[in-house]
Amino acid sequence: MASTATPTTTRLATFDRYGPPEVLTVTTAPVPRPGPGEVLVRVRAVSVNGGELALRAGRLRPFSGYRFPKRIGIDLAGEVVEPGNSRFAAGDFVWGLLGRTMGSAAEYVAVPARRLDHVPAGLDAVRAAALPVGTTAITALRDVAALAPGERLLVRGASGGVGYVAVQLGKAMGAHVTGLAGADNLDLVTELGADEAIDYRGPADLGRFDVVLDTVGSALPSFRRVLTPSGRMVAIAFDLDHPLRSLGFIAAHAPRRRRWVRFFSGNPTTPLLAELGRWVRSGALRPQVDRVFPLADIAGAHRALERGGVRGKIVVELP
Template sequence: MRAVQITAYGGPEVVVINDVPRPEIGAGQLRVSVAATGVNPVDWKIREGHMAFLEVPFPFTLGNEFAGTVTELGEGVTGFAVGDAIYGSVGPIGVFAEELVVDAGAVAKAPTSLSLVEAAALPVAIVTVQAAFDAAPVGQGTRLLVHAAAGGVGSVAVQLAKAMGAEVTALTSPASMDLVRGLGADHVIDRTTDYEQTIGDFDVVLDAFGPSAQDRSWGLLKPGGILISLVTPPDQEEAARRGVRATMTFGAPNAPALAHAAALVDAGKLKPVVQRTYPVEEAVAAMAEVEGGNVRGKIVLRY
């Protein structure tokens, strides 16, 4: 079967499509025929060696979110059947392949109202946002600011927060403002303006952008509020000086969050944003588009 792998750390030249053995299935696992996989910034960061602490021998397969169809059940698996459409995020690597073996407890049935290509755009964002909202519960009346609201994670954060009853202010580029309005944000702000002069007093700031966004966010939090970063550790000394809290969170496999999100999708309260799809043969081009930093929503590989 085909898998998108890297032969060393480096640029696009290290990406290859190899023929690899089918994985063996074990107890508690599902064999999956993959229909599509989402492409994320972490994929090119791993390729470049920014997560070399993983200590995986070369060549290894990239990718960490997928949607596909169950083709075999491992011993002891319940709740799934051959033919089920499922989706999930199962770790930082290993997913860019035509066939997977995954732990049944890490995945969920895919939304019935989406194609598998659309469903593949959601898992990483869902588990990432859930981890953030676990750190700072978001609910009715929570005043939330979302940086990079048109991105793969930001676009899901806006929708999940609205489903929880939050008042959402979204920061995005001028070209993406209409898109973000369509996701249900209460207030959409051009991030290229001096927005610090007009907004503030937030309970939670969600940073999916980076240090420059954090620098502009400290004064926007109310006393005791919290800045949650998804991309770089925030300055704890600055947080203490401002009388606020700060943390960094990471997504992890989370079947209950995926199942809840699937129900929201089928209820019309959550939708993926897919900018473009590529056949797996064009994985290098897909990763390059993500690395360029101008993706609205998600890039998806088709198998």
């Protein structure tokens, strides 16, 4: 439950220069004062996402600039401390995302109420934190790709943070799901419900697919070639080693009526989080936590994700 007295300072993860995981430090700052429409949340857990690694390493400099220190963290699970005029009450267990900003890796965070929802019963903070970015998979498959029952879905990066949700969601939507992952993670992809689990370094001929969900970003032309004539490809990442080439390819194929490729970046609000909760309560989605790190070792959490081979989500706990 929420504390009876809110402290004046909060621990949080920041970095004051671009670089390897070691640039991350845990420092203190005043507890934020929620503004209009915001809720103060005592964060209990966050997950680590690929975009945060790219930001910290300086691979997004054209977008992120050179103003420091920078904060880290996209999603969260925790308890409402100050609900303001929202529909929440103090002590409510909530999950959510900050949208297109970062900073959830902190003990206390002011979050727009429209980016929060109640956590389904039965989930603790660590498992709840492994799911909010799954809203990206919901929108990508349902709204962007319009995945239909009986269609063939290929999930690239099927054991990763968005991919593991996409595999489960694709099955729940009635698709035939093929998941690409590393050899060590094929058992997990099968357990998640994939009809086929294939080593991404394996056979060149994968067959043809109605929908490709790409969470990796590289070699996009090769994966467009596996689309059926009416196929659709949704990329949630682009090639950071060749960003102009990657984004140019997406832009060139986005307007096509057939075999199109479109880029999607999640920006969820409460209705989408509520839908995520309904999928969880129905039993169609379950969290998959790879490892848990304390906030003091957030650099270790980043190193673990960078090494690859992750089975689901890396979670940082703030008890």
